[in-house]
Amino acid sequence: MLKKRFFASFLLLILLLSLTLNVAAKTKISFWHNWSGEGVKAIDSIVNQFEKVYPDIDVEVILTTKIEQKLLVSIAGGAAPDVVLFDRYKTGQFAARGALTELDKFIENSSIKSEDFFNAAWGETIYRGKIYSIPYYVDNRALLYNKKLFEEAGLDPNDPPETWDELIEYSKKLTKYDDEGRITQVGFVPIWDWASLVHYIWQSGGTVFNDDMTKVVFNNEIGVNALQWIVDFIDMCGGVDELISFSSGFGAQINNPFYIGQVAMQSNGPWIYRDIERYAPGFLKNDLRIAPLPKNTEHATIAGGFSLIIPKGAPEPEAAWKFIQYLVQKESQIEWAFASGTIPALKAAAYSDQIMRDDFWEAFVKNMEYGKYRPVHPAFPEVESYIYQAVDKAVYHKMTSKEALDWAAERAQVILDQHNLKIINN
Structure with missing residues (x-):
């Protein structure tokens, strides 16, 4: 009887250790953004969906004001976030300061292609021949x-x-x-x-x-x-x-x-x-x-918008890249667009029936044909x-x-x- 109890306790201990190891094995990444309103709900929804697809990754969503200043401070202090929703207009400034991770090596081994995004958005991600961000949404005048x-x-x-x-x-x-x-x-x-x-x-x-x-x-x-x-x-x-x-x-x-x-x-x-x-x-x-x-x-017309970046020194760049890829897939882009009132950077999402059936959004999507990006310098x-x-x-x-x-x-x-x-x- 004593042996049976010992054996049962031993099995329980093994099970608890296994569960502990599984929890410990999860990768945690942080995602900074400065959005508000319905956009926040969309971000939370998309993150929940991502975590179901990638149960080994936990995403901590952090609403952050004054992102640009705090980003530089966090990088200098060795506490950079993993992913940031970032004003694409500032790509040249931050890339020149060594604050952004080059994404070329990630893109080479992924399904992300430049031609899938609006030209004006993709062009603004490139500084001195290197890609530093992935377009998330676009706008124009x-x-x-x-x-x-x-x-x-x-x-x-x-x-x-x-x-x-x-x-x-x-x-x-x-x-x-x-x-x-x-x-x-x-x-x-x-x-x-x-x-x-x-x-x-x-x-x-x-x-x-x-x-x-x-x-x-x-x-x-x-x-x-x-x-x-x-x-x-x-x-x-x-x-x-x-x-x-x-x-x-x-x-x-x-x-x-x-x-x-x-x-x-x-x-x-x-x-x-x-x-x-x-x-x-x-x-x-x-x-x-x-x-x-x-x-x-x-x-x-000036075409602006925001991109997703991996800051220099991000603790988990591989997991961050998986998250970025999920954020720019068609379904995620459409969900974000409806909630935030923005145009998806992914053309397949922007030209989808869900977006183009509204006259307002159809007009702005078509206007991207004339979009130009400001000099990335x-x-x-x-x-x-x-x-x-x-x-x-x-x-x-x-x-x-x-x-x-x-x-x-x-x-x-x-x-x-x-x-x-x-x-x-x-």
Whole structure:
């Protein structure tokens, strides 16, 4: 009897040890993101599904604010997370600082292919010939306009402006004034919302840097003409001060000037969907229309979005890579898109029936055809800040368009040279 009890206890001990070893054998990875709202629920759902497929991996989801600063601190302190949802626009900056893991070796042995993603998204993951992230979602800027206001102005809402010249003519017809000559409704303002001089340079066939990114070229004839077009457009509206006076009465949320008809056309992106759905569902259903941004010589729009990265020094890069692959498969991409109000970076998901059956999302998915990515260079964010300052100087008539862009180019070239020297030395 004693032997039987001993044997049973021994078997129980073996079983407990086995269970303990199985638990201990699990790999734990951390996933940082800064999303909120319905997107959080989608992330939790996708993580739960992943853990069922990979029961040997536990994912700790961590909502993290100020990700960029904390990421650098965590890497320096030897406590990097395994996967981060990261602004793809910053790829060049962080790759140049050695903060990101090269993913080429992982991609070579996986089913992930560059052609499965939007070109503008994939191109932004590459720095100096190496891939540092996998696109998760994309966005772009389009021309959003009010069907009702078009009809009131005698314009065909099915025939939006295609060119810069047409945009000017449409804007004139859509702008209204009171008896004192004050604007009560504006057609379009080229520097409001998510518009950028970079857009207009691209739409004229120009670029910010030369091909090898050793020289800034945004102050050439193409850039100067693009900025002058903006200045002339603003002056046509009555100047910056008049537009500031008009916009001082703008409300927010339910009283957003675009929703209530104070602004007829604007440059904006798909992120606006949730707000319109919440505060102006009637406008979304009946009067909102979307078209590509008008062109000078070609259609072009900034395509942004976020990617998934494995930081340098991540404790479990192999498990992290499995998680990334799961996040960018078609089903996961569609689930995330619906919850977060974003466009999947995977083309098979973006062009799926679930996404394309909605007019709003169909328009933005199709607009990715014209998407371009900003230069993947650590100097670009600083260079872009000088471009914005140049626009301000020109529209306020503190400098001519040529003077403003030359002023910006002189300073931007110094920044570019400094970064390129660091690259050479490294």
